[in-house]
Amino acid sequence: MARAVSTKQKLVYTVIGWTVGLLIFFPILWTILTSFKTEGEAIASPPSFVLFDWTLENYAEVQVRSDYFKHVMNSIIISFGSTFIGLLIAIPAAWAMAFSPTKRTKDILMWMLSTKMLPPVGVLVPIYLIYRDGGLLDTQIGLIIVLTMINLPIIVWMLFTYFKDIPSDILEAARMDGASLRKEIIHVLIPMAIPGIASTLLLNVILAWNEAFWTLNLTAADAAPLTAFIASYSSPEGLFWAKLSAASTLAIAPILVLGWFSQKQLVRGLTFGAVK
Amino acid sequence: MGSISLKNVKKEFSGHAVIPNLDLEIGDGEFVVFVGPSGCGKSTLLRLIAGLEDVSGGTISIDGVDVTGEAPAKRGLSMVFQSYALYPHMSVRGNIAFPLKMAGMDKETIKRKVEDAAQVLNLTDYLDRKPRQLSGGQRQRVAIGRAIVREPKAFLFDEPLSNLDAALRVNMRLEISELHQQLRTTMIYVTHDQVEAMTMADRIVVLNGGRIEQVGSPLELYRNPANLFVAGFIGSPRMNLIDGAPAKEHGAATVGIRPEHINLSPDSGEWKGTVGIAEHLGSDTFIYIRAEGIGQLTARANGEIGLKHGDTIYLTPDAGKLHRFSEEGAAL
Numbered sequence: 321m322a323r324a325v326s327t328k329q330k331l332v333y334t335v336i337g338w339t340v341g342l343l344i345f346f347p348i349l350w351t352i353l354t355s356f357k358t359e360g361e362a363i364a365s366p367p368s369f370v371l372f373d374w375t376l377e378n379y380a381e382v383q384v385r386s387d388y389f390k391h392v393m394n395s396i397i398i399s400f401g402s403t404f405i406g407l408l409i410a411i412p413a414a415w416a417m418a419f420s421p422t423k424r425t426k427d428i429l430m431w432m433l434s435t436k437m438l439p440p441v442g443v444l445v446p447i448y449l450i451y452r453d454g455g456l457l458d459t460q461i462g463l464i465i466v467l468t469m470i471n472l473p474i475i476v477w478m479l480f481t482y483f484k485d486i487p488s489d490i491l492e493a494a495r496m497d498g499a500s501l502r503k504e505i506i507h508v509l510i511p512m513a514i515p516g517i518a519s520t521l522l523l524n525v526i527l528a529w530n531e532a533f534w535t536l537n538l539t540a541a542d543a544a545p546l547t548a549f550i551a552s553y554s555s556p557e558g559l560f561w562a563k564l565s566a567a568s569t570l571a572i573a574p575i576l577v578l579g580w581f582s583q584k585q586l587v588r589g590l591t592f593g594a595v596k
Numbered sequence: 597m598g599s600i601s602l603k604n605v606k607k608e609f610s611g612h613a614v615i616p617n618l619d620l621e622i623g624d625g626e627f628v629v630f631v632g633p634s635g636c637g638k639s640t641l642l643r644l645i646a647g648l649e650d651v652s653g654g655t656i657s658i659d660g661v662d663v664t665g666e667a668p669a670k671r672g673l674s675m676v677f678q679s680y681a682l683y684p685h686m687s688v689r690g691n692i693a694f695p696l697k698m699a700g701m702d703k704e705t706i707k708r709k710v711e712d713a714a715q716v717l718n719l720t721d722y723l724d725r726k727p728r729q730l731s732g733g734q735r736q737r738v739a740i741g742r743a744i745v746r747e748p749k750a751f752l753f754d755e756p757l758s759n760l761d762a763a764l765r766v767n768m769r770l771e772i773s774e775l776h777q778q779l780r781t782t783m784i785y786v787t788h789d790q791v792e793a794m795t796m797a798d799r800i801v802v803l804n805g806g807r808i809e810q811v812g813s814p815l816e817l818y819r820n821p822a823n824l825f826v827a828g829f830i831g832s833p834r835m836n837l838i839d840g841a842p843a844k845e846h847g848a849a850t851v852g853i854r855p856e857h858i859n860l861s862p863d864s865g866e867w868k869g870t871v872g873i874a875e876h877l878g879s880d881t882f883i884y885i886r887a888e889g890i891g892q893l894t895a896r897a898n899g900e901i902g903l904k905h906g907d908t909i910y911l912t913p914d915a916g917k918l919h920r921f922s923e924e925g926a927a928l
Binding site: 496497503 | 646647648667668669673674675677678679681682683684685694695698699742746
């Protein structure tokens with residue numbers, strides 16, 4: 321028998337749901353509101369919520385002070401580039417772990433995950449020196465390499481989970497039908513795992529887009545993505561909250577839109593396997 | 597051509613021998629059924645022949661060529677899986693065309709071959725549907741279609757009918773047998789259902805614990821089972837196996853008598869018993885009898901006979917049809 325939910329309970333759940341949602345969203349909303357204030361109003365106490373002089377001057381100023389579109393292009397190239405290369409490496413890796421496991425497969429998976437537990441700052445100095453000597457500092461390719469390595473364990477883990485749910489009979493049928501390993505992956509495995517691959521791609525683009533530690537430490541001007549663009553507004557000559565907010569709003573806008581349009585796919589992908 | 601030869605084939609899974617040592621010759625055009633209880637290694641044996649598992653020892657040859665180390669795709673065999681294993685993202689046409697596409701055939705040939713196969717299997721109207729829009733029987737036909745288009749040296753069937761309901765199973769059984777008559781291609785068919793084995797096979801291979809218990813035509817196995825295992829496995833209802841004193845009278849450790857070889861009489865016979873349950877099937881009646889000094893026996897009578905629970909009945913085994921087995925279970 322289905323559990324009956326009374327109207328009163330529904331109301332309570334709805335209020336709780338919205339409260340939690342708004343609490344999480346509030347900092348973003350406040351940032352967006354502040355970006356439309358003057359610097360004076362931005363630090364006024366008590367702050368005004370919507371009754372202030374709305375202005376676009378911060379956005380104009382930000383565009384004058386730094387080249388927003390260059391940073392957007394860097395962010396796009398770095399996040400999509402590292403995700404695509406990650407997928408190219410992870411799909412065969414996850415195939416091997418899901419369909420041709422050995423005694424050590426579980427250990428390898430755990431080892432890959434354990435690398436995510438290492439504080440990145442622990443390897444900053446060696447990586448910085450390698451990048452400096454290899455001429456990779458402040459280059460897009462340098463950031464793509466480091467972000468691919470950072471996110472590879474997550475990509476492999478996610479794909480492994482999706483692949484495990486694909487019946488191995490179907491891949492064996494492809495093998496019997498004369499498909500080589502490459503064709504088996506391209507014609508059978510990937511089309512069947514599209515929902516999982518798509519959500520892995522989206523999640524990793526978002527992770528790479530928001531990654532701030534390596535992007536701030538390994539770039540200066542040429543390859544700086546949006547994270548560096550925001551950081552450049554917390555300058556030593558004083559905090560400019562309104563401009564910082566405008567820069568932040570501009571930085572999160574593209575990924576917010578992408579996340580909004582793909583949320584259905586993301587939720588489906590993240591619960592794939594958990595709910596059948 | 598499609599003769600298959602297994603020599604000293606062994607298969608171990610993490611130290612445990614699933615198939616200790618096995619030799620088997622399968623002739624070109626033969627319909628061979630591997631039958632046995634679950635876990636007897638019949639599916640593993642099929643997968644070894646397919647190349648989906650590597651042997652731990654021994655050689656597998658197809659048409660005299662050693663293929664032990666070859667990939668499945670290079671062996672020229674087709675396989676039909678229990679789960680159908682259709683490609684869910686492709687239409688029926690795409691599924692049947694897949695092996696031809698992998699073989700690099702041109703589009704015109706693929707189209708013609710797919711349509712021919714669809715014709716044979718009554719799938720012409722469903723060519724543009726996805727597998728999920730088909731019934732179980734239709735899906736199995738698509739799987740068979742995918743197997744026949746590439747004109748393999750042999751077909752391998754891994755319990756292809758066990759996901760179907762009883763009525764459909766009988767139909768598909770006939771269709772597969774007819775297909776074999778038409779194509780005359782070697783077929784190896786794995787099942788745990790001895791009725792399927794008896795009705796379809798040219799030759800049955802009875803497996804138990806990774807070993808071959810007996811190989812022979814269905815009637816050979818029925819008439820002359822080599823041992824107790826085969827005697828008990830082949831035939832439905834099962835053969836009655838009697839040991840102790842009644843067996844000693846016949847000079848054996850165990851005697852076996854099939855239910856259809858016991859004569860029933862209301863007033864005289866070799867053994868006396870009481871009817872437990874009578875199953876009336878119309879064409880036959882199966883009678884489960886508690887026989888004095890022997891135990892539970894099953895008898896089969898033609899047509900309807902008016903026996904009911906508690907009736908006393910006399911049984912006489914048909915002496916010429918009595919099977920005698922030694923202490924070790926081998927036929928005497």
